[in-house]
Amino acid sequence: MPLPSIVLDPPFNITRASHIALTVADLGASRVFYEEVIGLVLTLATEDALYFRGVEEACHHSLVLRKSGSAPRCQQIGLRVLTDEDLIKAHAFFQQRGCPVQWAEVAHQGKTLHVVDPFGMQLEFCSRMPVQPRQITSFQRHKGGCGLRMDHIQLLTPHLRLALEFYMSLGFWLTEYVAPDDDHIRAVFLQRKGNPHDLVFFHGDGPRMHHFAFVAPETQHLLRACDTAGELGFGAKVERGPGRHGPGHAQFVYFRDPDGHRIELFNTHYQVMDLENEPVRWDPNDPAVAYPWGMPARSRWFEQATPFEGSEVTAASPKPNPMTLERFLRED
Ligand SMILES: [Fe+2]
Structure with a gap:
């Protein structure tokens, strides 16, 4: 497809x-x-x-x-x-x-x-x-990880392919995606502001908010945030990393806030503003995609996320959804 x-x-x-x-x-x-x-x-x-x-x-x-x-x-x-x-x-x-x-x-x-x-x-x-x-x-006034600006929000949906079609119809550009082939897409990175992503969708039970991300100035700020977390009793809230992403290439660390909402700090990434740039496909069977180095994410990073207020969560099917966007919108 x-x-x-x-x-x-x-x-x-x-x-x-x-x-x-x-x-x-x-x-x-x-x-x-x-x-x-x-x-x-x-x-x-x-x-x-x-x-x-x-x-x-x-x-x-x-x-x-x-x-x-x-x-x-x-x-x-x-x-x-x-x-x-x-x-x-x-x-x-x-x-x-x-x-x-x-x-x-x-x-x-x-x-x-x-x-x-x-x-x-x-x-x-x-x-x-x-x-x-x-x-x-x-x-x-700069403290901890010195979060500079909101960069992106990652979401989970059981309707990944349809979400890709819908959000691209709103003008989002696909920059990178995780898929063994174009019929079995597991994650898409979509942008409007000229870097790899504003909205990221992963296949999963949803709708749920997986994480939101703030840019940190330098790699050292990721470590400073972790040290501050440890000193203030939030050490167990450091959930994943510091590490290096495959897609996007940024260095990162993920925290769970006191209510369990997940926030990422990362040291930003490259620009995407030219139309001739084709989307980059990452093969999920390549270990460098998720873990170029370091420890793998614990299972809860994949499984836990924040539901939306007022929206029911639907379990994701392991098989791709065969429905077209037009039919989905008609029947929804
Ligand atoms: Fe992220």
């Missing part, structure tokens, strides 16, 4: 994966973890929410934590569009395809659209936020 083609004139202009909203049990514990270990900047603390941004980010928030008495959930993954006109186009696009879509009032961001995609992922689109001073040269 051929890979979908890049759409150069998408129905509306998504610019990047920009933010994520999660529920947590204890805002105090979360604040210590994200400020001291990951090194994010706290923009605002309210009675029931924390708003963080990366050290070099100017927009109000890239991570929102809302207090909840229920099991931890991912409320939305945030995607930026270029203008409010794109939001109006997005509303029409999703409505036409039968996806639940509604305008939402969300604090500290502009006009906002909430959408449930065909695979149960809860999406939040906006085009603007209030601006704060960047802290990139405020060196005395």
